[in-house]
Structure formats: structure tokens, C-alpha cells
Amino acid sequence: MDVIEHFKHQGTLFFASNVSYMLRFAELRGATAEQLLEEARLKDAQNFLKNTQFRVDDIAVKLGYQNSANFICAFYRWTGITPSEYRKSLEQPKHAFDAK
Known part of the structure; x- marks a missing residue:
């Protein structure tokens, strides 16, 4: 040979x-290793969105996405909402009676 x-x-x-x-x-x-890695990245994204004021573009870069569009699509597939919608949902009261 x-x-x-x-x-x-x-x-x-x-x-x-x-x-x-x-x-x-x-x-x-x-799940595949790739799926588990993607899930970990998206959990980190939720943490950034919840605990920092980083822009979505900056979070995408920090998590290794090629661009913010890829990040937004991945986040939407995983959660059903965009990163911006997720961040806004954190500002809203969880229960109607909490809004007083």
C-alpha cells in the first residue's frame, strides 16, 4: 500500500x-454534542440578557456566533422569542397582582 x-x-x-x-x-x-454545546451557549445568552446590559450584537460575539442574525435565529428556535423580547419579558411583572 x-x-x-x-x-x-x-x-x-x-x-x-x-x-x-x-x-x-x-x-x-x-442529544448530540453539538446540540448540548448550542444549549449551553443559549443558556449563557439568557444569563447575559438577564444580568447585563450588553447589546444583542455583543452577546452574539461573546458566545462565538458569526453574526447577530445567526444568534437571534438560534435563540428564537430554542425559546420561541427573540433575545430582545426575552429581555423585555424580564422587566414585566410575573403576575397581574404584582403590577399594583
Whole structure:
């Protein structure tokens, strides 16, 4: 087997073992590693929105999103509301009787 064929074979084995690992991880955790990472980032986003005055653009950068549009879409998919709506909801009273 020449050098190129050797590396092709090794790459195939590496890819197959990674796929097997990722499938097993997802089976054990109920989610892929990527999904768990995304959830952790979005929980951090909620924390930033709740406890800081950082702009949404700045939070997106801090959490490693390419741009704020990607961050806003991910946040919306996860929560059903935009980051700005989430922040505004924190300012509203939780119960009608608290509004007095």
C-alpha cells in the first residue's frame, strides 16, 4: 500500500470511529454534542440578557456566533422569542397582582 492509499485508509477509519462515537454519545445523552454545546451557549445568552446590559450584537460575539442574525435565529428556535423580547419579558411583572 502506498503512502496516499495508507492515509486514505486511515482517514476512513478515523471518520468511521468518529461517527460511531458521535452516535453513541447522542444515544447516551439524548442529544448530540453539538446540540448540548448550542444549549449551553443559549443558556449563557439568557444569563447575559438577564444580568447585563450588553447589546444583542455583543452577546452574539461573546458566545462565538458569526453574526447577530445567526444568534437571534438560534435563540428564537430554542425559546420561541427573540433575545430582545426575552429581555423585555424580564422587566414585566410575573403576575397581574404584582403590577399594583
